[in-house]
Amino acid sequence: MIHTATKDLIFPSLPYEYSALEPHIDAMTMEIHHTKHHKAYFDNLKNAIQGTEMESMPFVELLNHISRYPMVVRNNGGGHYNHSLFWELLSPQGGGEPSGELREAIIKKFNSVDEFKNNFSDAAKNRFGSGWAWLVVKTDGNLVVSSTPNQDNPLMDVAECRGIPILGLDVWEHAYYLKYQNRRPEYIANFWNIVNWKVVEANYINALSALR
Ligand code: MN3
Numbered sequence: 700m701i702h703t704a705t706k707d708l709i710f711p712s713l714p715y716e717y718s719a720l721e722p723h724i725d726a727m728t729m730e731i732h733h734t735k736h737h738k739a740y741f742d743n744l745k746n747a748i749q750g751t752e753m754e755s756m757p758f759v760e761l762l763n764h765i766s767r768y769p770m771v772v773r774n775n776g777g778g779h780y781n782h783s784l785f786w787e788l789l790s791p792q793g794g795g796e797p798s799g800e801l802r803e804a805i806i807k808k809f810n811s812v813d814e815f816k817n818n819f820s821d822a823a824k825n826r827f828g829s830g831w832a833w834l835v836v837k838t839d840g841n842l843v844v845s846s847t848p849n850q851d852n853p854l855m856d857v858a859e860c861r862g863i864p865i866l867g868l869d870v871w872e873h874a875y876y877l878k879y880q881n882r883r884p885e886y887i888a889n890f891w892n893i894v895n896w897k898v899v900e901a902n903y904i905n906a907l908s909a910l911r
Contacts, residue, residue, distance in 0.1 A: 788866060819866070
């Protein structure tokens with residue numbers, strides 16, 4: 700997705716049914732989130748770049764230099780990127796723990812997988828208002844947990860913590876309100892049951908090679 704010219708981005712379908720992540724995320728939330736929220740970000744991005752130099756820019760270049768472009772592109776471009784990443788990170792067969800090189804790197808940085816999960820969960824709980832929590836590969840190759848407001852992400856030059864996100868959690872209320880109402884911590888706790896670690900591990904390997 701990220702090397703595609705921005706005008707050629709496609710709206711992705713989910714790799715599972717809307718009901719597949721129940722009971723952790725309910726079918727109606729998934730359907731509205733995908734077909735209304737994500738679709739609106741996608742359509743608004745396409746409209747905003749029409750007839751500008753942004754059309755032919757690789758999507759990652761646009762995100763990397765987002766401070767030069769209108770806020771509507773930052774919000775909706777981030778919205779499209781973040782959700783496209785998020786859907787792929789979830790699976791009805793998810794949960795458990797990471798393995799391989801990612802596991803080693805997590806333990807090296809956070810001492811244990813549980814400490815990493817606590818760290819990431821805290822970032823998600825403490826993000827005031829709408830935003831995302833991230834596990835990021837920084838430009839020096841090290842892992843870090845961060846969070847961003849709104850639809851910003853670590854690829855953007857406006858982010859406090861920059862790098863390549865390999866795991867993200869949407870903590871906008873639209874991601875959990877129908878089932879969890881104000882109980883964001885419960886949504887975050889259940890998220891760990893549906894994380895597709897195989898995808899996160901592949902994202903990690905790809906991030907390291909992109910930085911080399
Ligand atoms: Mn969302």
